[in-house]
Amino acid sequence: MTARNNKTKTITVTIDGKRCEAQFGQTILDIARANSIYIPTMCYLTKVEPIASCRMCVVAVEGVEGMILSCQEKATDGAVITTTNDEIHEQRENIMKLYDVNHPLECGVCDKSGECDLQNKTMEFGINQQDFTARDQHRPVQDWGFISYDPALCIMCEKCVHVCNEIVGDNVLAISVGGYNSTIINTKQGQECSNCGECMSVCPVGALVSTDFKYSANAWELEKIPASCSHCSAACQMSYEVKPESIANHDTKIYRVTNNYEFSSLCGAGRFGYDFGNRGVEKDIEKFEETLNAFRKSETISFSANITNEEALIFQKFRERSGVKLICSEARAYQKFMNALATTTGHSLYSGDLKKLSHSKGIIVLGSRVNDDAPMVKYHITMASKRKRAKITYMHPIEDPSISNIITQFMKYEVGSEEGVVALLAKTLLDGRELPVKISKYLSDLDVGNLSAESNIGEEELEQLAKGLLKKSDFTLVVGADLYEHPKAENIARLLGVIETHSDFELIVVPPATNALGVSLICELDDEALGYTIGYNTKGDYILSSMGGGDMDMPALNQQEGSFTSIDKRLVPTHVALPYGGYVLNDIMNSLGLKKKYTISYTKQLPIAKGYSQIEFDSLPDYFDIDGSEHRGYLLENEKVPKRVELADISDLPTYDGVVIYRCDTGSQFSPFTNMTEQLNREASLRGSSQFATVAKLDDGDRVIFEIDGTEYQRVFKIDTSMKGTVAINPTYDMGLSSTSVSYYRFSKSKLEKMDS
Amino acid sequence: MSLEQFKNRSVGTQTYKMVDYEPTPDTGMGRFQRVVSRTFRGELFVGLYVTMREMINALFGGGMHTTKYPFEKLPISPRYRAIHDMLRLLESGHYRCIGCGLCEKICISDCIKMDTRYDENQRKEVTEYTINFGRCIFCGYCAEVCPELAIVHGQRYETASEQRASFSIFDDMLTPKDALGQQQEFDGFGAVSPNADDNIKKTPLAY
Numbered sequence: 001m002t003a004r005n006n007k008t009k010t011i012t013v014t015i016d017g018k019r020c021e022a023q024f025g026q027t028i029l030d031i032a033r034a035n036s037i038y039i040p041t042m043c044y045l046t047k048v049e050p051i052a053s054c055r056m057c058v059v060a061v062e063g064v065e066g067m068i069l070s071c072q073e074k075a076t077d078g079a080v081i082t083t084t085n086d087e088i089h090e091q092r093e094n095i096m097k098l099y100d101v102n103h104p105l106e107c108g109v110c111d112k113s114g115e116c117d118l119q120n121k122t123m124e125f126g127i128n129q130q131d132f133t134a135r136d137q138h139r140p141v142q143d144w145g146f147i148s149y150d151p152a153l154c155i156m157c158e159k160c161v162h163v164c165n166e167i168v169g170d171n172v173l174a175i176s177v178g179g180y181n182s183t184i185i186n187t188k189q190g191q192e193c194s195n196c197g198e199c200m201s202v203c204p205v206g207a208l209v210s211t212d213f214k215y216s217a218n219a220w221e222l223e224k225i226p227a228s229c230s231h232c233s234a235a236c237q238m239s240y241e242v243k244p245e246s247i248a249n250h251d252t253k254i255y256r257v258t259n260n261y262e263f264s265s266l267c268g269a270g271r272f273g274y275d276f277g278n279r280g281v282e283k284d285i286e287k288f289e290e291t292l293n294a295f296r297k298s299e300t301i302s303f304s305a306n307i308t309n310e311e312a313l314i315f316q317k318f319r320e321r322s323g324v325k326l327i328c329s330e331a332r333a334y335q336k337f338m339n340a341l342a343t344t345t346g347h348s349l350y351s352g353d354l355k356k357l358s359h360s361k362g363i364i365v366l367g368s369r370v371n372d373d374a375p376m377v378k379y380h381i382t383m384a385s386k387r388k389r390a391k392i393t394y395m396h397p398i399e400d401p402s403i404s405n406i407i408t409q410f411m412k413y414e415v416g417s418e419e420g421v422v423a424l425l426a427k428t429l430l431d432g433r434e435l436p437v438k439i440s441k442y443l444s445d446l447d448v449g450n451l452s453a454e455s456n457i458g459e460e461e462l463e464q465l466a467k468g469l470l471k472k473s474d475f476t477l478v479v480g481a482d483l484y485e486h487p488k489a490e491n492i493a494r495l496l497g498v499i500e501t502h503s504d505f506e507l508i509v510v511p512p513a514t515n516a517l518g519v520s521l522i523c524e525l526d527d528e529a530l531g532y533t534i535g536y537n538t539k540g541d542y543i544l545s546s547m548g549g550g551d552m553d554m555p556a557l558n559q560q561e562g563s564f565t566s567i568d569k570r571l572v573p574t575h576v577a578l579p580y581g582g583y584v585l586n587d588i589m590n591s592l593g594l595k596k597k598y599t600i601s602y603t604k605q606l607p608i609a610k611g612y613s614q615i616e617f618d619s620l621p622d623y624f625d626i627d628g629s630e631h632r633g634y635l636l637e638n639e640k641v642p643k644r645v646e647l648a649d650i651s652d653l654p655t656y657d658g659v660v661i662y663r664c665d666t667g668s669q670f671s672p673f674t675n676m677t678e679q680l681n682r683e684a685s686l687r688g689s690s691q692f693a694t695v696a697k698l699d700d701g702d703r704v705i706f707e708i709d710g711t712e713y714q715r716v717f718k719i720d721t722s723m724k725g726t727v728a729i730n731p732t733y734d735m736g737l738s739s740t741s742v743s744y745y746r747f748s749k750s751k752l753e754k755m756d757s
Numbered sequence: 758m759s760l761e762q763f764k765n766r767s768v769g770t771q772t773y774k775m776v777d778y779e780p781t782p783d784t785g786m787g788r789f790q791r792v793v794s795r796t797f798r799g800e801l802f803v804g805l806y807v808t809m810r811e812m813i814n815a816l817f818g819g820g821m822h823t824t825k826y827p828f829e830k831l832p833i834s835p836r837y838r839a840i841h842d843m844l845r846l847l848e849s850g851h852y853r854c855i856g857c858g859l860c861e862k863i864c865i866s867d868c869i870k871m872d873t874r875y876d877e878n879q880r881k882e883v884t885e886y887t888i889n890f891g892r893c894i895f896c897g898y899c900a901e902v903c904p905e906l907a908i909v910h911g912q913r914y915e916t917a918s919e920q921r922a923s924f925s926i927f928d929d930m931l932t933p934k935d936a937l938g939q940q941q942e943f944d945g946f947g948a949v950s951p952n953a954d955d956n957i958k959k960t961p962l963a964y
Contacts, residue, residue, distance in 0.1 A: 220862055
């Protein structure tokens with residue numbers, strides 16, 4: 001592990017007579033764009049490595065013979081560059097003529113019309129006749145589920161293949177090379193594709209389009225509502241695109257979700273799970289009075305972490321005023337974990353973020369089925385893997401075949417042994433470091449043999465890990481939701497804090513729900529509910545629900561303005577995409593004595609002590625710069641907190657034998673909100689390997705009933721041939737209100753009972 | 758014709774013909790005599806004869822010039838911009854509209870709306886199309902922009918109805934299927950130019 005050695009040298013280049021300052025290593029195109037100099041491109045996509053398939057970006061460099069591909073050529077100091085001359089223009093014109101050969105003249109119906117790169121460039125270069133010719137061929141439209149592919153419209157820019165491999169990491173799309181017959185092929189149709197729609201979003205023409213959206217609206221009719229995705233803690237940048245539902249029905253409908261695909265990405269839940277609004281709600285004054293009374297007599301407010309920072313602050317203010325208890329089971333464990341972490345790091349927040357993760361050369365993922373828990377984390381790990389050739393160690397009790405192509409080392413540990421694993425990790429990563437006496441004594445006192453035996457992490461594996469990280473720099477340790485509800489979570493957190501402080505590793509503690517980080521910072525949460533409970537999107541005696549079906553309706557997260565605190569420790573704004581006719585939380589609280597005109601009036605009041613800034617909601621920025629730097633909301637300050645290193649001795653690690661079930665929402669599902677949407681809705685099933693089936697004495701298709709932590713589940717058991725081991729996966733996204741109140745260690749022993757069918 | 762003669766505003770040089778005014782009688786008898794002489798002059802019967810001749814000619818000689826509106830209507834210029842027609846393809850009878858949305862986009866009073874969907878034949882189907890005639894200013898942009906000559910201005914200029922909706926539904930604007938033979942090709946703004954064939958360039962086919 002060498003220290004960071006990124007010497008950045010400033011260079012000066014002249015582009016079209018303009019002097020541009022740049023960093024050494026930047027490409028000509030990057031520099032030109034950063035300085036607002038236009039170079040036309042067809043295949044260039046900022047977020048992936050240069051594709052260099054279109055050759056539109058050629059420039060002339062003084063003293064260099066021939067033309068230079070500006071997208072992949074790094075600028076040298078003092079270079080004099082011309083972006084266009086007669087020769088270059090003619091070449092670009094010819095490229096456009098070739099792109100247009102036999103391109104179907106169906107702009108009138110094409111979904112991409114109006115935002116099509118080919119259309120724009122064809123106009124720009126004034127191509128109005130076809131000089132070249134090729135025999136056309138029949139190329140039927142292919143249905144890939146969420147996405148349809150029309151090879152006739154495809155211009156083979158290869159952007160889709162590159163995002164699929166370089167960012168998503170599914171390696172599903174490939175190029176079938178054959179000159180004019182080349183097409184994009186879906187190598188694993190339907191099976192292992194995560195249906196993220198990234199390929200569709202970057203397609204410059206109408207070749208890859210959403211099957212659901214196809215032909216339903218023209219791009220220019222849709223109004224873009226800037227928002228942040230409300231499904232997981234990545235809170236990705238996106239826009240809801242809305243339009244009245246039909247001529248007969250003027251209600252606003254979300255037609256699709258788009259994003260700034262040049263710089264950011266979305267997963268399938270964000271892209272296809274958008275229609276979760278609570279529709280058709282009207283103001284009912286009687287119900288409102290009833291709700292006020294419920295609040296007046298309430299002793300506890302229980303809520304899910306899928307709320308905005310402002311709502312969380314409203315609850316906190318109400319707590320300060322009336323002394324109710326606040327319960328947020330999703331965020332409470334995380335809050336405790338973060339507090340324990342802060343005692344050994346001395347900072348209120350963790351150090352890593354997604355951007356740093358994608359630039360890391362050594363990554364360890366621990367305690368999270370990362371592909372399902374946090375797809376955005378997985379995307380950034382994929383980027384690190386593909387671009388930085390990062391060593392990626394995945395530590396989990398269940399092997400995940402969907403990420404096997406990016407990880408370099410899988411370390412399987414026993415269920416329940418996370419504390420031991422973290423201790424072993426600390427010992428390995430801090431080996432040879434100068435440590436405070438207390439910590440080095442603690443580490444040398446560890447009974448490595450015993451821990452290694454009980455956790456099933458071999459010493460050779462750890463050696464291999466340490467060896468892989470040698471002579472590398474930039475490391476990130478990602479830890480996930482398995483740890484927060486572990487019985488020994490606090491000691492785990494403290495150990496992780498030691499690793500973060502004394503090694504080169506940056507730490508990312510993935511928040512387990514959309515705004516778990518925000519709630520944990522803003523609210524003082526309690527452990528036990530007491531008396532009459534109001535449930536906000538969770539169970540309670542009086543239920544406020546944005547899923548419909550509660551005692552009182554509330555707006556869903558695409559019907560509210562507010563902000564989230566994302567995994568990047570960034571406050572990001574979101575806006576109203578769908579109108580909402582009923583009462584909002586702020587109306588209720590205004591009647592109960594907290595006086596604020598709007599919910600967003602609270603944005604400025606978020607606690608400064610926790611790192612928030614006093615910025616009005618309306619002055620929060622929400623855009624990406626021309627060079628890709630993110631200006632969404634603001635970054636939280638990492639506040640200093642008192643440091644007190646106290647590590648508990650590790651006694652015997654718990655063992656989990658027999659039937660073990662892992663709580664995990666798989667396949668673009670995060671919560672009941674994703675499952676409510678038309679495209680993502682599907683039946684949940686208990687999935688296990690054939691080995692699990694043998695242990696649990698089950699067959700494929702059996703109906704089983706089991707109870708975990710007081711909740712009864714009825715599930716169809718399905719054998720998943722890609723899975724291994726004796727742990728089954730049980731999703732909770734279909735459990736409605738009760739799925740947001742689960743709080744227990746994600747692995748649990750359970751008794752499965754077969755149901756008679 | 759030059760403008761010279763219009764610019765000549767000197768009225769003094771014109772030649773005027775004076776009307777032969779009789780002196781106005783100032784006695785009662787004089788006035789009575791004038792009435793009688795004016796009444797029984799032969800010109801009266803000339804007038805009556807002309808009227809009678811025209812009446813007989815109109816009634817029996819086929820010289821009637823009155824248009825029996827609303828039973829009869831005068832032809833209007835193809836450039837007249839009245840209530841829109843949606844045309845059909847003559848060969849298949851399918852409506853011409855491809856749902857491209859250009860009319861919706863170009864409409865300056867924002868009165869055109871359409872709903873489209875992906876149909877079973879992998880085509881874009883126009884499920885509903887409407888023009889709000891309360892807002893339409895009959896500017897003709899929609900007809901001009903339409904790449905398929907699907908929406909054109911028709912000849913229906915009577916825009917009085919019990920319901921505005923009577924005009925604005927897709928089916929009402931579409932040429933009835935059984936009247937396909939009577940469908941008139943549009944000649945107004947946006948129509949194909951008379952020398953369109955001369956301007957077409959063929960795509961080279963080298964193979």
